[in-house]
Amino acid sequence: MILAEPPPSQGDVHFRVLGIPVRIHPFFWIVALILGIQGSEVPPAKVLIWIFVLLLSIVVHELGHALMQRHYGGRPRIVLYGMGGLAICDDCNRSSRSQILISLAGPGAGFLLAAILLLTIRIVGHQGGVSLGSISEEGAPDLVGIPLMGATFYWKPFQTYQANLMVFDLLWVNVMWGAINLLPIYPLDGGRISRELCLLGQPRQGIMLSLQISIVAASAMAVVGLSWGSLFVALMFGYLAYTSYQALQAYRASR
């Protein structure tokens, strides 16, 4: 996602990954903690695992964007803040092709992380993989499965519940969020890809067309959220539909 970069603060944590500077704003920890403590009496280990998974997953996602930005000659930096992460590049190539590949690389890095995790589970001698259907066909009733995007991600449970929780959270965050991020909705990665594709097809009307697509897709996701019984998903996508509508009105007024 690309939103405004927060100003530097005294509580910032700085480090580098593969040569790319990463800054973590204090609000990142606060929001991660709030998301981790849902319900009463959540064990501290569960919250710590959640924060670790969130940190790793967001850094990997933004690293996907940043490595592609560097591939196109830019000098990117990563910022983690209350709204998630940003891969910022002031001097990047702005061609449609580079922008589309930079946007795809974030969710792509998350999918790669999920694949590496399942591969690691197999390498350490455990059963694990993806099944396009239910896992009963795998012939092992003791497998744990997460149904995600029409497939089931499964593995043979580890001895400790912490290890199983970590696998569950990593698969859930990287596959589910990666897929949601690819929806053609502003300001998600998919919204940026949709804008570039619309501009390639219709240079004059492309921005308006991509905003209209964003309004329809976000409204549809808000209804899907309600059908899931998730007020959070419904409100979030309802809000994104509204901000796309506002952007469309502002764009029309400026022409």
Ligand SMILES: [Zn+2]
């Ligand atoms: Zn992204």
